[in-house]
Every structure is written in C-alpha cells, then in structure tokens.
Amino acid sequence: MSAQAPVKRITVPQIAARKGEVPIVALTAYTAPMAALVDAHAEVILVGDSLGMVVHGLPSTIGVTLEMMILHGQAVMRGSSRAMVVIDMPFGSYEESPEQAFRNAARVLAETGAAAVKLEGGARMAPTIRFLVERGIPVMAHVGLTPQATLVMGGFRTQGKDQASWDAHVADAVAVAEAGAFSVVVEGVYEGLADRITDSVPIPTIGIGASARCDGQILVLDDMLGLSGRVPRFVRKFGDLGPRADEAIAAYAAAVRDRSFPAEAQLYR
Numbered sequence: 001m002s003a004q005a006p007v008k009r010i011t012v013p014q015i016a017a018r019k020g021e022v023p024i025v026a027l028t029a030y031t032a033p034m035a036a037l038v039d040a041h042a043e044v045i046l047v048g049d050s051l052g053m054v055v056h057g058l059p060s061t062i063g064v065t066l067e068m069m070i071l072h073g074q075a076v077m078r079g080s081s082r083a084m085v086v087i088d089m090p091f092g093s094y095e096e097s098p099e100q101a102f103r104n105a106a107r108v109l110a111e112t113g114a115a116a117v118k119l120e121g122g123a124r125m126a127p128t129i130r131f132l133v134e135r136g137i138p139v140m141a142h143v144g145l146t147p148q149a150t151l152v153m154g155g156f157r158t159q160g161k162d163q164a165s166w167d168a169h170v171a172d173a174v175a176v177a178e179a180g181a182f183s184v185v186v187e188g189v190y191e192g193l194a195d196r197i198t199d200s201v202p203i204p205t206i207g208i209g210a211s212a213r214c215d216g217q218i219l220v221l222d223d224m225l226g227l228s229g230r231v232p233r234f235v236r237k238f239g240d241l242g243p244r245a246d247e248a249i250a251a252y253a254a255a256v257r258d259r260s261f262p263a264e265a266q267l268y269r
Helices: 012-016 032-039 066-079 098-112 123-134 147-153 163-179 191-200 241-257
Strands: 024-028 044-047 084-088 116-118 139-144 183-187 205-208 216-219
Touching: 012 084, 032 044, 032 066, 044 066, 044 216, 066 084, 066 098, 084 098, 098 116, 098 123, 123 139, 123 163, 139 163, 139 191, 163 183, 163 191, 183 191, 191 205
Parallel strands: 024 044, 024 216, 044 084, 084 116, 116 139, 139 183, 183 205, 205 216
Antiparallel strands: none
C-alpha cells in the first residue's frame, strides 16, 4: 500500500496568480479547531488582529501584542494543512521603520511557520513593504478602512463616500502593489471605489465591505457564524450559532441543577 501524499499548502505565488480568476475564499481563524474547520473550504486563513476583540474582549485592535499574534498563529498552523496562513502585524510592530518591521515580521514567520504577514496602510507603507519583500517576507497589504487607524479616523468609518477622495485610495493600492505586495485587502469602501481599485492593480484584491467584483472576499469567522453580537452592515450571517450555543449551555445548566447530568451513559461503573 502506497503512503498517502502529504497535503501541500497553497502558496503565495498561487494566490498572486488568482487575479481575475475564481474568487479567493478567505476567513479569519484564531484557534486550531476553528482553523481545521476553515481549512477545508478556504484558500487563505488570516490570523487577524481582530482576535483582540473576538477572543480577548479588547475594545479595539490597538492593544494586541506581537506575542498574542504569534501564539494564535502557532495554533492556526497546527490546526490547518492546506490553506495559506497570513498573520496580521499588530499596531506598533512595524510603523516605526522598515527595519523594525523586518525584525518583527521575521520573528512572526520563524516562530509560526506562516506564509506571509499583513500590514495596514497605503502609499506611506510602500517603502516598508518593498523593504520586507526584497528580504524574503511576503506581504499582504490593507487599504481603505484600516482598523489600526481608528483613533485618527474617529472610529470605523466607511471610506470613499466623497468621490473626490477616490484618487488617493486608488493611489494607495497602486503604491502597495508596485512595492511588491502579492495581494491587498480592501476594507469598508464604497462599491464603485472598490471596483476601481480592483481594475487598477495587477494583484488580487480581497474585499471586506467592498464589492463582489473583488478578486476574493474575507469575513471574520465569528461574525459570519452568528457568534458575535452587533456586526457591521457588510457581514452576512451564514449561520446563527450564537442562539444555538446559548440554548445548549442553558440546557446543560438545567441538567446539572436537576441532577439529570451526569446520567448512566456518562458514568464509569
């Protein structure tokens, strides 16, 4: 009997080649069990700094540390075998200088085994992206609504309402593509702007609150499974597991209190 060939992970060049092809499926995951569920269906798993809010109960992504990203990145790598894993660079870990970004990104990839990092920012971050890519670190860029900049932006504000701002957003996307990013997340922008960005860059765009014409889509897994509370308008709940989990926990609590759990089937005799 021949040994089964090991599953090969999807690579950065394979994702980069998906421009204009079948849309890329991307989702977040922060733990090994969730990564295993996503792995069978998605090409890209993002270990997003949204884990600060989703897993750790923080009010924003600002308090997420490099150590948190590495810990969750290791878990996701252990739980997956097929999807390409990308890890967010958290706030404060890359903005100071290209050298700082390289030290921290190199640590993330070395300690997790992930394929790439993601960082926020357009033209201002292009020199850093170029510095990383030239030194062997694949970068997924992120333009439009950038959550790490919400303190400056005054909250989570959709971008591109004023068409006079479109040129600047397109320039951001073009700059990160020219710097060597292999793909770019386009978040929280008006549909027309997302379409224009997609048409303006040679790399895949991955939309979140953008347009169906993007080269792929990403959502926070907990949001689309109905495990979160209030979610943004752009989220579609493909499941409603929150109420079902609440019912299950309530049933467990009742069974404990009336002593019907554990029952015969759960006891060792």
